[in-house]
Amino acid sequence: MSGNIAIKVEGISKSYKATKALENINLEIKEGEIFGLIGPDGAGKTSLFRILTTLSIADSGKASVNGRDVVDNYEDIRRTIGYMPGHFALYQDLSVEENLNFYATVFGTTVEENYDTIKEIYSQIEMFKTRRAGALSGGMKQKLALCCALVHKPDVLFLDEPTTGVDAVSRKEFWAMLSRIKKSGVTIMVSTPYMDEASLCDRIALILNGKIIDQGTPEEIRSHYRNRLYSVKGNNMFQILQILSPLSGILSCSSFGCECHVAVDDNGPDEKSLLATLESKGVTGCTVERINASIEDCFIGLS
Amino acid sequence: MxxxxxxxxxxxxxxxxxxxxxxxxxxxxxxxxxxxxxAISTEVHNAVVDVLGDMSDPMVQQIVCSIENNEYLEIGKILDNPDQMNERIRKGKAMAALCFENGFDRKLNSEGKASVSIVSDGADPNSAQIVSSYIKGVISSEQLNITTQMTGGGAATMRPNVQLMYNPAMNSSYNFVPGVMGLILMLICSMMTSVSIVREKELGTMELVLVSPVKPFWIILSKLTPYLVLSVINFISVLLLAVFVMDVPINGSITLLSLVALIFVGSSLGLGLLVSVISSTQQTAMLLCGMGLTMPTMMLSGLIFPCESMPVALQIFSDIIPAKWFIIIVKKVMIQGAGLSSIIKELSILTGMMVFLLWFSIKKFKTRLS
Structure with a gap:
């Protein structure tokens, strides 16, 4: 990794009427890395993407992509970036092939010229090339959109929630594709509401209500977690949550699938006293185990 | 490229x-x-007229006979009481009825005066008006004949001799063809263009297109071109239909007519672009074009109601509708065969509108998402 800055965001703020979408965002994204912008719906991810892809203008602050300012040099940026919006933005009434050819031509190239870049992904949907894009399945639509974003060999790729609404297998495949694209030297900025995808990025930023609440490598963010964390497993999750939440010294108590993560401050209860509390209230057969924080725990801890 | x-x-x-x-x-x-x-013609063909009166009366026979010979009128039934007459008009079997008084011929010859009444179906005032004026025409020409017979000399009554220039047969296609041509070009250029641009905004495809290095001006141009081509095709087909099916002549120069159409298409494309800039959903665009452009064009451009009879405020408003000027020019060139010199005022107004609309909407076209 060269370590040069590919995307620089300095003090970007943006509001829509009374709503503050982004507040003083500062980010530095290095060349050739996968940078994840992680946050729930409505956190401001798409607003930031639109500013960086020159589609909207920030109220204040500066941003640059490949050293070019997003406002002054927007035409240069448009030549060198690939963008995949959060919604399916290809022409539904055009076939797979027609969509790809159209985007290749519009970006001043041809599919043949850059076939190597997209070969791996395109080969998976090539058998449907005469099918209308609107008739593709979700996973295939997403592959086609990625092909269209890559067809002109961009230096920087912006992917806005590419895995939202896609099944688990396709999501996994998609991330595998991203790491292969990264190998060819493309900087990738990707947003996602799924915390489990965070560990697949080189560096991440957590965004909530328009503010960056933490950033760094996934390990760094996990190491920022200051509290003790226990995983409580049991049969009656609802009851466990109800019993533990009001206890003093407990910061948060949230359900994670079939277990419950309990964050405890320095003076809070330990494993034994948690278990004892549960048993005294008649909840038996539980296990309590101290665990390391995941990104989601960090997110809950920070929010 | x-x-x-x-x-x-x-x-x-x-x-x-x-x-x-x-x-x-x-x-x-x-x-x-x-x-x-x-179908939508203001002429009345073969209107059925019933007769209530004594058919043995020579004068009645003569009038009935000339009504029968009139190409727009047709004799329905000879009735003998007014109830039947009401019944037939109510059922829509007859458009009008003629009631002659008893001893019509005798009274006319002896007293020089006899009365006949025309009863027509006022539920449809337009047709009733037209049919009764046809009947009046027939009766007054009969009257003229009688006067000539009785006085033995020249016409005792004065009759105006009406001559309609350019459209002697009062063919309503002469009015509708230019009007509908304006309406169609306007509809295709403004509604279809704005909807096609707004659809891209609504579906989000505009987002990707805008991120491409293609300059917004070229995006606009490529959005307008297909509708320009289609307008040309429609213009030609409307002209062909007009000449070969409607028998509307092209008396003026086709080149001039095409040039005018092109300018009008340009202004309509500008309007469409403007609508697409201010609306964010296809429905808004459709409504704006339908209510804001098509309706005023139909109502105020002189296509249905003459501009001269509108209140002053509406007349001023109708002046800003490009279709009005287009329709005026087409009527002048196509029907009257006028040349460039007699349409110069309207043509300059239309050109000005085109330049302004295109300039303004291209300037307002957003190169980013709003």
Whole structure:
């Protein structure tokens, strides 16, 4: 990794009427890395993407992509970036092939010229090339959109929630594709509401209500977690949550699938006293185990 | 340049892959012309007229006979009481009835005066008006004959001799063809263009297109070109229909007419672009075009109601409708055979509108998302 800055965001703020979408965002994204912008719906991810892809203008602050300012040099940026919006933005009434050819031509190239870049992904949907894009399945639509974003060999790729609404297998495949694209030297900025995808990025930023609440490598963010964390497993999750939440010294108590993560401050209860509390209230057969924080725990801890 | 071609061909694919769009763009104009030309006509053909009176009366016979010979009128039934007459008009079997008084011929010859009344169906005032004026015409020409017979000399009464220039047969297609042509070109250029741009905004495809290096000006141009081409096709087909089916002549220069149409198409494209800039959903665009452009064009351009009889405020408002000027020019060039010198005022207004609308809407076109 060269370590040069590919995307620089300095003090970007943006509001829509009374709503503050982004507040003083500062980010530095290095060349050739996968940078994840992680946050729930409505956190401001798409607003930031639109500013960086020159589609909207920030109220204040500066941003640059490949050293070019997003406002002054927007035409240069448009030549060198690939963008995949959060919604399916290809022409539904055009076939797979027609969509790809159209985007290749519009970006001043041809599919043949850059076939190597997209070969791996395109080969998976090539058998449907005469099918209308609107008739593709979700996973295939997403592959086609990625092909269209890559067809002109961009230096920087912006992917806005590419895995939202896609099944688990396709999501996994998609991330595998991203790491292969990264190998060819493309900087990738990707947003996602799924915390489990965070560990697949080189560096991440957590965004909530328009503010960056933490950033760094996934390990760094996990190491920022200051509290003790226990995983409580049991049969009656609802009851466990109800019993533990009001206890003093407990910061948060949230359900994670079939277990419950309990964050405890320095003076809070330990494993034994948690278990004892549960048993005294008649909840038996539980296990309590101290665990390391995941990104989601960090997110809950920070929010 | 390749980029523009890709854009334009993509636009054509959108039009031809959506059956509804294709229908609107290519079939609707033909249907409209035929509808307005034939079905929606203000002329009344073969109106049925009943007669209530004594058929043995020579004068009554003579009038009935000339009504029968009139190409617009037709004698229905000879009735003998007023109830039957009411019944037939109410059932719509007759448009009008003529009631002669008893001893019509005798009174006319002895007293020089006899009365006949025309009863017509006022539920449809337009047709009633037209039919009764046809009947009056027949009766007054009969009256003239009688006067001539009785006085033995020249006409005792004075009759105006009406001559209609350019359209002696009072063919209503002469009015509708220029009007519908304006309406069609306007509809295709403004409504279809604005909807096609707004659809891209609504579906989010505009987002990707804007991120591309293609300059917004070329995006606009490639959006407008297909509708320009379709307008040319429609213009030609409307002219062909007008000449060969409606028998409307092209008395002036076709080149001049085409130039005027091109300028009008330009101003309509500008309007469409403007609508697409201010609306964010296809419904808004449709409503704006339908209520804001098509309705005023139909009502205020002189297509249905003459501009001269409108209140002053509406007359001023009608002046800002490009279609009004287009229709005036087309009537002058096509029907009257006027040359450039007699349409120079209207043509300059239309050109000014085109330049302003195109300039303003291209300037307002957002190169980013709002």
């Amino acid at each position: 390749k980029e523009i071609f890709a854009f334009i061909s993509k636009e054509f694919m959108h039009i031809f892959r959506d059956r509804r769009t294709t229908l609107i763009v290519l079939v609707m104009p033909v249907v409209q012309i035929v509808l307005f030309g034939f």
